[in-house]
Amino acid sequence: MIDIARLTGGMPVRIWPAALWTLAAATAINLGWSAAPVIWRLAGQDGQIIPAFAGPQAAAAARTDLAPLLDFAPFGQDSLPTPEPQVTGETSLGLTLLGVTIGNPASASRAIISGGDTPVASYPVGARVLGNADVAEVNADHVVLRVDGRLETLSFADTRTATARAVGGNLRNLIPQATQAAPTNTSNAPEDVINRYRAAIQADALGVLDRLGVTPTPDGYQIGVNASPGVLQAGMRPGDVITSVNGQRVGDMEADRRYFDQVAASGRARVELQRDGQAIVMSFPLK
Structure with missing residues (x-):
């Protein structure tokens, strides 16, 4: 017995009576043709099939030329679908891809984009990012923009070519400032920012998390309702749970403290959250 529920993943299946009857009839006819010689022998015959009487061949019907009717096209002609434009290359609009949300269906995906005068925002498929650019497609490592009818890609920043000013700004916004006033000559170079962050974590890791508005949990680090402006600007929301960084599970304070140098040396923090x-x-360049 075939378990239809198992084949369909438990989804209800509705079979029309006519369809079920047709299937049964076809099966019976097929079995009838296969079993006919056997039944013939059981009836006392020798199994030879008597050929059917062939009547006189019908005269070939005259062929009708349908070309004039088809050329006339009384019901109109089918128009070929317009081919989808091909991706022309990486966009030059000066935008930065900070993160993606892969939805199911694909139309539910979103992209976190910033750049120029465009504030950091999460854009769904079909949303307008700039006056002439819409989000056409969201993938795990890039998005496709429709720019004046052309398709262009927007990929995560290459750490080898990312400018120090843009990277320093992104990273600096994520790092909570200490309660005391920072020196006026503090460098915003990415290496200096990472060094200050490392020192802050080593001195008081829980204090850093508290200023970020992040709480360690068994599943990772949860973004709280009092998350710092930098965390929110990076595209995270209260309730998000950071589960891994650069492919490694996080949530253990001691292990994560030792893992910090590896992340910094990699040049990019690839953050996965739920x-x-x-x-x-989300991807954050560190160099």
């Missing part, structure tokens, strides 16, 4: 049951990937 939001409302969906996996989100």
